[in-house]
Amino acid sequence: MEGDFIKINEWLLPLSWLYGLVVKLRNLLFEIGILKSRSFNVPIISVGNITVGGTGKTPHVEYLIELLHTKFKVAVLSRGYKRKSRGYMVAGKDTTVYDIGDEPFQMRQKFPDITVAVDKNRCHGIDQLTDDKQLDVILLDDAFQHRYVKPGINILLVDYHRLIIYDKLLPAGRLREPLSGKDRADIVIVTKCPQSLKPMEYRVITRAMNLYPYQHLYFTTISYGRLHSIFRKNVIRKELDELKDEHVLLLTGIASPKQLEHDLSPYTSQFTPLTFSDHHQFKRKDIEQINATFAALPSPKLVITTEKDATRLKATEGLSEEVKDNTYVLPINITFMQEQEDMFNENIIGYVRKNSRNSILAKGKDVHKPKDSHRTGNGTRTISFRNN
Numbered sequence: 001m002e003g004d005f006i007k008i009n010e011w012l013l014p015l016s017w018l019y020g021l022v023v024k025l026r027n028l029l030f031e032i033g034i035l036k037s038r039s040f041n042v043p044i045i046s047v048g049n050i051t052v053g054g055t056g057k058t059p060h061v062e063y064l065i066e067l068l069h070t071k072f073k074v075a076v077l078s079r080g081y082k083r084k085s086r087g088y089m090v091a092g093k094d095t096t097v098y099d100i101g102d103e104p105f106q107m108r109q110k111f112p113d114i115t116v117a118v119d120k121n122r123c124h125g126i127d128q129l130t131d132d133k134q135l136d137v138i139l140l141d142d143a144f145q146h147r148y149v150k151p152g153i154n155i156l157l158v159d160y161h162r163l164i165i166y167d168k169l170l171p172a173g174r175l176r177e178p179l180s181g182k183d184r185a186d187i188v189i190v191t192k193c194p195q196s197l198k199p200m201e202y203r204v205i206t207r208a209m210n211l212y213p214y215q216h217l218y219f220t221t222i223s224y225g226r227l228h229s230i231f232r233k234n235v236i237r238k239e240l241d242e243l244k245d246e247h248v249l250l251l252t253g254i255a256s257p258k259q260l261e262h263d264l265s266p267y268t269s270q271f272t273p274l275t276f277s278d279h280h281q282f283k284r285k286d287i288e289q290i291n292a293t294f295a296a297l298p299s300p301k302l303v304i305t306t307e308k309d310a311t312r313l314k315a316t317e318g319l320s321e322e323v324k325d326n327t328y329v330l331p332i333n334i335t336f337m338q339e340q341e342d343m344f345n346e347n348i349i350g351y352v353r354k355n356s357r358n359s360i361l362a363k364g365k366d367v368h369k370p371k372d373s374h375r376t377g378n379g380t381r382t383i384s385f386r387n388n
Contacts (some may be wrong), residue, residue: 006162006167008168009171009172009173012172015172016168016172016173017169019170023176023177027147030147037149038148038149038150040150041130042137042138043136043137043138043355043356044137044149044152045064045138045140045151045152045155045348045351046151046153047064047139047143048142048143048144048145048155049142049144049156049157049158050144050145050156050164050176050177050181051158051174052176053159053256053278054159054256055157055191055192056222056334057141057142057157058106058107058308059222059333059334060155061141062107063333064139064348065110065111066111067348067349068348068349069111069113069114071349072136073115073133074114074135074137074139075115075116075133075135075137075138076104076114077119077122077125077129077143078100078101078116078117078140078142079120079122079143080100080101080118080120082101082281083100083101084098085098085100085118088117088119088121088128089119090116091116091118097311097315102308102309102311102312103141103308104116104117104118104141106307109311115133117129122146122148123149126138136356144156144181145176145177145181152351152355153186153348153351154186155189156182156185156187156189157191158191158209159192160190160191160192160193160205160219163208164179164182165209165210182211183212186214186216187216187344188211188217188218189217189218190218190219191222192221192259193219194221197219216344216347218336218340219336219337219340220336221334221335222263222332223333223334223335224240224333225331225333226238226240226331227304227328227330228331229328230329231314231325231327232325238302238328240264240267241267243264243267243268245300246268246270246301247270247271247299247302248264248301248302249271249272249274249294249302249303250264250271251290251309251313251327252274252275252306254309260306271304272293272297274290274293282316287316287318288318290319290323291318291319291320291322291323294320294323295322302327303323303326303327303328304330305327306329306332307331313327
């Protein structure tokens with residue numbers, strides 16, 4: 001399979017078996033009700049995965065924001081991984097990347113008209129949002145395994161280059177829970193598909209995923225926008241096709257840099273990867289390394305980085321003027337394949353429209369509860385996608 005990144009550490013499989021027992025016990029406690037999943041009176045869409053590493057969560061959440069924010073009042077609730085603040089926080093005009101984390105900060109910068117909040121305790125965060133804001137929908141970022149919340153739509157992202165059906169549990173593989181965890185998903189999206197994917201491959205993957213009839217399967221591919229300068233205004237944007245003669249310093253602090261290297265390779269063979277850990281906070285020695293590595297490259301040259309990395313780079317000090325003059329961000333978008341975009345959009349918009357605040361108020365208090373819902377101690381009700 002093209003770009004296959006799966007590597008299994010066979011000698012760690014006994015530890016994976018023990019890890020799996022613990023995760024299965026946790027899931028069982030939720031299934032039998034000892035651990036409680038809360039439902040809420042606002043449409044909630046969760047986007048996440050069951051693997052360690054990047055599956056394209058941020059671009060897919062941004063796709064949902066783009067789809068919904070002109071029609072509904074949207075909030076995004078994230079954990080705010082590696083932020084320096086604690087507890088619940090709503091992004092404001094003076095909020096920094098260190099306050100809420102790089103991915104929420106990126107979304108706030110791109111969509112200033114939506115509410116972006118962070119809270120490790122997702123139930124508490126939803127309570128705060130619904131108390132303070134008149135919202136139509138809440139998007140939960142990276143929350144597929146946060147089972148204390150019962151979302152109306154549960155979206156599971158699966159990397160085409162690391163299909164969960166061929167992976168193993170941690171630490172031998174990268175699965176965070178057994179394959180059966182996919183059964184909780186209402187929508188499964190196979191992400192990062194090559195644009196040349198053949199009809200036979202769609203059928204093979206569809207059959208291998210072995211989904212239930214109530215689950216919807218989609219395929220998306222990555223598309224890239226024009227490169228634009230991070231630090232300098234009025235700099236002409238570059239097309240990827242213009243990289244042929246450039247020496248590129250590919251600067252990344254993301255979970256899966258191999259995908260980006262693979263995608264850029266047709267445009268230039270002259271790139272030097274400089275890779276840091278996911279969500280890496282750049283320190284003085286890192287900045288010195290960036291400056292020195294770029295200075296050593298022959299001209300013409302430029303730095304390419306991701307949108308997520310750009311949020312942290314802009315907040316650092318010490319980058320040379322040469323680096324600042326030549327650093328570009330590569331926007332990432334997702335595109336649905338097999339002409340599935342309209343169907344996906346209609347399902348999402350239909351769910352939110354049917355269950356939004358205005359719709360519920362119009363129906364009055366006697367709204368029928370979906371068949372698969374259950375009440376918890378707080379008396380809230382489940383708004384389910386499956387019964388819409």
